[in-house]
Amino acid sequence: MRFADLLGFAWQVVLGYRSRTLLILLAMGIGVAAVVTVTSLGEGARLYVVRQFGSLGANLVIVLPGRSETSGSMPGVLIGKTPRDLTIDDALALKRSHAIRRFAPLIVGAGDVRSGARRRETPVLGSTAELMDIRSMELASGRFLPAGDPRHSQPVCVIGTKVANELFGTRQALGDWIRIGDRRFRIIGILAAQGESLGFNTDEIVVVPLAAAQALFNTESLFRILVEAKSRDQILDAKADVEEIIRLRHEGEKDITVITQDAVLATFDRILRALTLTVGGIAAISLAVAGILIMNVMLIAVTQRKREIGLLKALGATGRQIQMAFFTEAALLALGGAAVGVAAGEFGNSIISQVYPAIPFEAPWWALVAAPVTAILTGISFTVAPARRAAMLDPVQALSRR
Amino acid sequence: MIRLTGIERTFTVGGEQVHALRAVTLEIAQGESLSIMGPSGSGKSTLLNIIGLLDRPNAGTYELDRRDVTGLTDDELARVRREKIGFVFQFFHLVPRLTAAQNIELPMVLSGIDPAERARRVEQLLAEYGLTERSGHRPDQLSGGQCQRVAIARAMSMRPGVILADEPTGNLDRHTGQEVMGVLERLHQNGGTVVVVTHDPEIGARSHRRLRMIDGAVASDEKG
Ligand SMILES: Nc1ncnc2c1ncn2[C@@H]1O[C@H](COP(=O)(O)OP(=O)(O)OP(=O)(O)O)[C@@H](O)[C@H]1O
Ligand SMILES: [Mg+2]
Numbered sequence: 001m002r003f004a005d006l007l008g009f010a011w012q013v014v015l016g017y018r019s020r021t022l023l024i025l026l027a028m029g030i031g032v033a034a035v036v037t038v039t040s041l042g043e044g045a046r047l048y049v050v051r052q053f054g055s056l057g058a059n060l061v062i063v064l065p066g067r068s069e070t071s072g073s074m075p076g077v078l079i080g081k082t083p084r085d086l087t088i089d090d091a092l093a094l095k096r097s098h099a100i101r102r103f104a105p106l107i108v109g110a111g112d113v114r115s116g117a118r119r120r121e122t123p124v125l126g127s128t129a130e131l132m133d134i135r136s137m138e139l140a141s142g143r144f145l146p147a148g149d150p151r152h153s154q155p156v157c158v159i160g161t162k163v164a165n166e167l168f169g170t171r172q173a174l175g176d177w178i179r180i181g182d183r184r185f186r187i188i189g190i191l192a193a194q195g196e197s198l199g200f201n202t203d204e205i206v207v208v209p210l211a212a213a214q215a216l217f218n219t220e221s222l223f224r225i226l227v228e229a230k231s232r233d234q235i236l237d238a239k240a241d242v243e244e245i246i247r248l249r250h251e252g253e254k255d256i257t258v259i260t261q262d263a264v265l266a267t268f269d270r271i272l273r274a275l276t277l278t279v280g281g282i283a284a285i286s287l288a289v290a291g292i293l294i295m296n297v298m299l300i301a302v303t304q305r306k307r308e309i310g311l312l313k314a315l316g317a318t319g320r321q322i323q324m325a326f327f328t329e330a331a332l333l334a335l336g337g338a339a340v341g342v343a344a345g346e347f348g349n350s351i352i353s354q355v356y357p358a359i360p361f362e363a364p365w366w367a368l369v370a371a372p373v374t375a376i377l378t379g380i381s382f383t384v385a386p387a388r389r390a391a392m393l394d395p396v397q398a399l400s401r402r
Numbered sequence: 403m404i405r406l407t408g409i410e411r412t413f414t415v416g417g418e419q420v421h422a423l424r425a426v427t428l429e430i431a432q433g434e435s436l437s438i439m440g441p442s443g444s445g446k447s448t449l450l451n452i453i454g455l456l457d458r459p460n461a462g463t464y465e466l467d468r469r470d471v472t473g474l475t476d477d478e479l480a481r482v483r484r485e486k487i488g489f490v491f492q493f494f495h496l497v498p499r500l501t502a503a504q505n506i507e508l509p510m511v512l513s514g515i516d517p518a519e520r521a522r523r524v525e526q527l528l529a530e531y532g533l534t535e536r537s538g539h540r541p542d543q544l545s546g547g548q549c550q551r552v553a554i555a556r557a558m559s560m561r562p563g564v565i566l567a568d569e570p571t572g573n574l575d576r577h578t579g580q581e582v583m584g585v586l587e588r589l590h591q592n593g594g595t596v597v598v599v600t601h602d603p604e605i606g607a608r609s610h611r612r613l614r615m616i617d618g619a620v621a622s623d624e625k626g
Contacts, residue, residue, distance in 0.1 A: 016499035316484020
């Protein structure tokens with residue numbers, strides 16, 4: 001039997017039993033659409049998180065004091081030694097590295113911020129002019145901290161929109177003075193409303209020069225140094241340089257932890273990808289259900305079309321030919337169902353994307369391949385039993401009377 | 403040429419043995435016309451199914467065109483059946499969703515004959531059996547006589563040496579039955595071997611050779 005004839009024969013069957021065909025297309029379609037949509041949700045979430053990290057500032061390397069606990073396997077070495085602080089001089093030494101574009105030392109504390117009678121408790125960040133670019137901050141008005149030697153400072157500050165609203169209401173905040181603790185700062189900039197960006201709500205902070213923060217919180221040690229590598233490829237070089245430079249300054253002691261944004265991102269990426277695969281797999285169960293439906297329908301077909309099968313045998317069809325006819329039929333139905341499912345899934349995606357434009361819903365390519373392939377494989381494998389039964393049918397019995 | 407020697411066929415029904423055929427020995431020459439008659443349950447259909455390789459005997463040998471076909475596998479039997487044997491049934495057994503032309507084409511599709519050649523033969527057969535106008539009709543749009551003519555055209559499409567018909571007029575009125583028998587007789591005149599099982603004595607009597615079966619055995623075998 002020619003392949004084209006096999007297809008033609010199956011096509012006739014598919015057209016001949018319309019309601020049955022529609023039922024299978026529906027079941028298969030729902031299964032495939034579920035896989036496509038669910039994996040799109042997962043993939044969308046992943047891309048969303050990746051982009052959020054991107055907005056944190058590109059090629060970020062974070063330096064924090066103290067060895068991370070995970071490698072503290074030799075407690076004896078640390079006995080009698082307090083971990084060394086990170087200082088401004090440590091930060092300034094990083095200028096030596098060629099892999100580093102810029103860096104911003106950071107001190108964080110809580111401050112009692114006042115303007116006239118109004119007061120509120122806010123996080124106060126002490127840093128330098130570079131912070132703005134490293135963290136991709138935007139200004140609503142005014143300017144950011146002035147560049148210059150971080151060891152000396154002017155009494156100026158930049159505040160978040162919410163802080164400005166709460167302390168000044170409708171009054172003009174820019175150019176006015178606020179009090180933090182017992183020090184006065186002139187407001188030279190107001191940050192644009194950006195909302196939450198991974199842990200920090202930039203609307204609710206006050207940024208002051210590094211040296212001012214040191215005096216305010218009475219500390220020499222830095223909370224973090226944010227480092228921006230020159231390019232994505234140089235992130236690892238930057239990390240190595242930071243470790244080496246600080247180690248030399250700390251008498252050969254590796255007492256800092258360096259986190260690359262890439263590593264954090266890769267972890268999130270992996271978790272979300274696994275999650276997508278998992279939910280996709282769960283959705284694929286509906287494909288198995290559709291497969292069982294196909295098996296049932298095919299078993300019914302073998303009984304229903306018993307006389308036709310007997311006839312085909314009487315006309316000289318071999319068992320193999322009869323099996324192939326059933327497989328082709330199943331494959332055709334599964335393929336149709338997969339097409340319906342992919343179309344429905346993509347349609348669903350486009351609707352969800354309109355409702356949540358911020359999240360990039362898009363079916364991952366592997367789901368678009370895997371879902372139809374799984375559909376066809378399920379369709380065919382669940383047809384093995386019915387097809388065998390058809391091939392074994394005794395033609396005399398099948399053709400006898402009614 | 404068909405040669406059956408000592409053919410036995412038994413069925414087990416509810417633990418009891420039913421002898422459908424007992425020691426049937428029979429030779430049918432190429433181009434012969436044979437009618438098989440006998441009471442219901444005498445084994446006529448069983449004999450025809452064994453000749454048509456749809457069923458296997460429990461004992462005995464079957465030679466078709468000088469080849470022993472008793473021990474062939476199912477697939478080998480299917481191929482022999484496809485090439486050498488055409489079936490005509492009482493209930494026509496047309497595929498309901500296919501047109502007359504597609505039904506006639508079916509055996510040629512199964513044997514993988516070139517589509518152009520198939521179309522040529524189908525057209526020829528439709529004309530031969532007066533069905534040209536009906537080629538696009540489905541079985542439920544055809545009369546009983548037309549259905550049976552489609553079935554005969556289908557049986558002839560592979561140009562088999564042997565046509566086996568089990569009560570081909572059993573579901574037709576007298577007039578249409580005569581018409582169908584006329585078609586089968588023409589096949590015989592064109593050199594085909596035609597074996598017809600029938601309950602109609604008039605039709606049976608028209609055959610050159612008449613076989614009578616009783617209780618699974620050949621009771622009489624008359625010629626002329
Ligand atoms: N598949 C089967 N299983 C059990 N018994 C069977 C089977 N096929 C035929 N028989 C029995 O074998 C005997 C012969 O049956 P067969 O169908 O050959 O008779 P027949 O001469 O064709 O009868 P009819 O004229 O009614 O068609 C009957 O007794 C029948 O009951
Ligand atoms: Mg019978």
